[in-house]
Amino acid sequence: MKPLSRWSGALLGAAILAAGISGGSQEIAGIRGFRASRVESERELEQKLQSIPTAARAEANLRHLTSEPHMAGTDASRRVAEWLRDQYRSFGFDAEIVTYSAWLPLPLEVKLEMTAPEPRTLASPEQPFEQDPDTYDKRAVPGFNTYSPSGEVTAPVVYVNYGMQEDYRELESLGVSVEGKIVLARYGQGFRGIKAKLAEEHKAAGLILYSDPQDDGFVAGDTFPEGPWRPASGVQRGSILYTELHPGDPLTPGVGPNPSARHVLPADSATLPHIPTMPISAMDAAFILENLAGRHVPRRWQGGLPFTYHVGPGASQLHMKIAMDYAERPIYDVIAKLHGTNDHEWVILGNHHDAWVFGAADPGSGTASMMEAGRALGELVRSGWKPQRTIVICHWDAEEPGLIGSTEWVAAKRAELQEKALAYINTDVGVTGSHFSAAATPSLKEFVRDVTRQVGDPASKGTVYDAWRGHTARSFDEISGTARKAPKPEIAGEAPVGALGAGSDFSPFLDYAGIPSIDIGFGGDYGVYHSLYDDFYWMKHFGDPTFAYHAALARVLGVLALRLDEADILPFDYSAYASEISREQNELAARAAQEGTQASSLKPVAQASAQLSASASRASLSLRAVKATSIDPARAKELNRALVSVEQTLLTQGGLAGRPWFKHTIYAPGTYTGYAAETMPGVSESLDRNDPATLRIEADSLAAALRRAATRLDEVSNLARGAESSPAAGH
């Protein structure tokens, strides 16, 4: 009996593949998307690739990357870019630097003082520690928030907990207004740009953000340099750009970089904040909070400082002054290509290289690992292998200010990317511990699980997948007080793959260009985010002392790239996508039903979702029926193109209501959450706002997108059937 061909394995049950069953005892396990005849050679290739990355090389990479502070817009950032380019050239890549000029003001002065009840200078620098000479580096930028305007304010203070929407609602119920006041908000629960926007909307005169010990300091665990958490003097830098409207250069909204004719003025930019904003440490915040009057805060507003918090205002008065230099600065994207036989299909990997200070975890750990993946791929080429497709590795500049390097590049190359890109694989804070996590478009979730089943976990005898499934089953606060809650598994008993929100460079690829995307990393206790202390010492003592997880991340990245490069038929699973859409649609319908009259607007969505499910099922069956041995390369290419392009059918040309840059109808960051993904954002947020007119428009737009996807999947079915009965097939 001829073994059942399985290059359409993407559509077989995961259980069968996981068990390595392939129809006969002499056979090796199949690989989703590979003809049986190619499975063995692919396994060998992956084994070879996996043998190349080393912890020592990753450590050396990170030591170099963290040798000086290298913020976007500085010469050091250019030096890192040049080094990366040269490294990739040495690996055998065709590497170049793409330079853009971006609106990137840096601070001239950031000053904060308490003027009453007693004078005190605040906004103190981060404390150095003898154990770690890097913390004495004078080149570290002081705490500031990118895109704060210049300004000077003297006003009393009101504390607003995390400064998110529900906090302002609570404040209102307490009868306290922030109008004309300086708002003090702690970091956490949402993107800081949302906090700036809400403070502005509530007419605050200024905003101070601080790191509460409860969220990432001593309440969570031992602080640096004794432990991985934020010391009392640690400051979280960060951008407050309104990226929920669009990321990228605030002066080139929705267009490519440098088309100077179409630049807007800073005053006309929709994404630049309007009130002075700065970050401070817990230690400085304590002086302010201790002097607030008013009623004591609701229980869940109380943080970790050792006194009862009060809402304010009170005797204490602050004087804040911020002077920015309002300048454009050059940024440097590194684009490295390993050309394949087919140079018109690209597998893209990326991470940013700019850092607030040393950036050991963010982004150095991801960069150091990705370099090892790149080196491994280069080694394979040196040993005689030729990629089927082109592998593109990107190291973006100016991610921290607002995903600028990636957004501008995607905008400039949108048409080419939509034609050529098969997928985008991102890592950013690549390693802060041993807990693997992933987010992806639903079509790629099972693919990510597949690959992690092939890579060994450094700490256990099992695979990365086994460890991942094990730790997500544990409850959240046993591990850390601040890590994001693990997403619920989409499939019971499997490791969960989350939805892609925002906060890193996959956003322009997915949200703007409709490229299927993946984001991965190994997480752990990490309290030094965006501070001086996110440095080599931190990684060597807490994040990944042996660098074994850097090497593991390099292997996962490498195998992800290799399989996408080598697959006969791309391992995209649209049945999974359709069922996630169907589940979400049901939840939205239930919400709409609760709110009464608006439910009818969602009927077209339900119908289109059902159509999509049917088309996805048919496509799955058609692909399963294809005999692997009986397809010619031209047909396979056409089929693959159709599979990739399904994601783009989910874009809507005009974008979401009020934020046209975000074109994806299924995923976007929430307008008032910022990092977390909002599913079916147009419909969901119209329901939140109780806006029936917009709801109808967004529901129709979503339904149209789902119908387009269904139609495209019907084409996939036809191509699959055609492929099978192709004259080129040898029966």
Next chain:
Amino acid sequence: MKPLSRWSGALLGAAILAAGISGGSQEIAGIRGFRASRVESERELEQKLQSIPTAARAEANLRHLTSEPHMAGTDASRRVAEWLRDQYRSFGFDAEIVTYSAWLPLPLEVKLEMTAPEPRTLASPEQPFEQDPDTYDKRAVPGFNTYSPSGEVTAPVVYVNYGMQEDYRELESLGVSVEGKIVLARYGQGFRGIKAKLAEEHKAAGLILYSDPQDDGFVAGDTFPEGPWRPASGVQRGSILYTELHPGDPLTPGVGPNPSARHVLPADSATLPHIPTMPISAMDAAFILENLAGRHVPRRWQGGLPFTYHVGPGASQLHMKIAMDYAERPIYDVIAKLHGTNDHEWVILGNHHDAWVFGAADPGSGTASMMEAGRALGELVRSGWKPQRTIVICHWDAEEPGLIGSTEWVAAKRAELQEKALAYINTDVGVTGSHFSAAATPSLKEFVRDVTRQVGDPASKGTVYDAWRGHTARSFDEISGTARKAPKPEIAGEAPVGALGAGSDFSPFLDYAGIPSIDIGFGGDYGVYHSLYDDFYWMKHFGDPTFAYHAALARVLGVLALRLDEADILPFDYSAYASEISREQNELAARAAQEGTQASSLKPVAQASAQLSASASRASLSLRAVKATSIDPARAKELNRALVSVEQTLLTQGGLAGRPWFKHTIYAPGTYTGYAAETMPGVSESLDRNDPATLRIEADSLAAALRRAATRLDEVSNLARGAESSPAAGH
């Protein structure tokens, strides 16, 4: 049409009564248990009673009660008892003091010092505050735990969070042993006696209890004297007697007071702890905790002190020394009777009068309010009313060391109480705020709701009931971080009445003698429990500044007593009891089923529960069918006696496995929780321990109790039917 008689109203739907519907527009609303002809006069009597208590008198009572520290075993406690006796005599009561001698050691020396890494004297006294001269009183006893043995220990320290069972399990998983160490545990989550027992079981050398700011200090809200929460120097005194085995004098287990021939020696007492134990303040605990080494604690073990907690041990070494005087002391129960026409039926109210220091909230607020209820009842007698039954008001001594005054009195009078007592109504920490709460045997839950529907709430235009139902619907942490979570309502939309656990004087009445019981009070933010700061200043500034809630509590207590005194047929609702039992039995069966083979042991319980439900329904119907006008007093008395005695049929003579004093098969404090009620404790704890042999015995004992209750309810049905067709009835 003759109006439908409704003195069996206990068995009509609550909705009908609440709406005041009574069959015709000219009629007044019925009262559960009253003939229609008596409803109007009862309403008048209740109105009159409610008009008597005043906030000013309650305040004066509290000012007197808190004029000096009056711990059990001291002369001041005798002075309070004598004053209470004299007050009740002035109200017209027949009042006397009953004196017992109890094992009641007091501390000679309580010393704690850190010997390493640096010497420091701990166990500091509570700090006085200028605003409140009472806090300078030298007569306040220093922090100590009653029934700690004398002892001296020098040892390193291990922190065990709350020191409850799950904490020791977690500690074991961390690989840390407390053997030979001093255990540091924070107060909260369970009775301190359980913490002592667990530390002893785990072979600790000593135990230190402290108040963490997260639980009742600055994390919860402003601290005394700026707010109602515990200041950093505040110490929680309290007993560590193993009352989960039995409360009362540890040398008279399960027998009455002073039968000297049957005293056991202290060394042979089952309820005396064996390792030195003392309480300290947050401020002192901080010095110890800061010097602990080992790994940082699991997230939920971290408290509110401003550093990362570690499990220990470490460099720090403690020397603790406790010297107790091992003496018996006299205690003084005050028993005040208002004799009724029928002196063989008693309605009993009670609270303790002993306090750790001034005891403004605990127990003064309850005492001051109960005195006003007593005065009001006395005034009614002076104005010509004569109680139908005898009202007994008790003020217990030595509740704080272990419910000694009440337990010894109940033990001495058990037979008489089981013959005469209709119900026991307790209040203890009577007023700490404005949120009414209640716990009761299920037969009396609707009765408690009924009465609170008749008393006005001081803060709103509605009744105590309306306010109670409103606030329990609010989420827990909006009110306070430490108050007990509101119980789930037994009936959707109604205010919830909880189950009776332990921790106050209802325990001997219910758990040992089977007297139907009620416990009530008004709660709020209260962080000064068992400290120097629970004083008049606290009550006047935070707990109840106007004393309006004291007056409201007096009214609720008074109407509860009056209705039980005056009811034609006692308002006990055994259908409600049967359905709570049925629900609990279902939950236990589900738990047993999960654990497999033990499920069959519970079959007799299910059968008996079904039998009880059927009998309760029949009894309800029979009582509803009774024509109020057609019953003679002798028959009514017999019926009432049968109704009261149903509770006693739920006792099992031999008591629960391992703790024979606890005789109630449905309710007991949990063996390893201490305050919270465990329902069907014998069965439930056997399941917890996975002990099938005991489970079988306890299930049979429970089933037998349920069958006895069913039989007694069948007698109620027969009596009710007999009563209706009684020859004495005038048709």
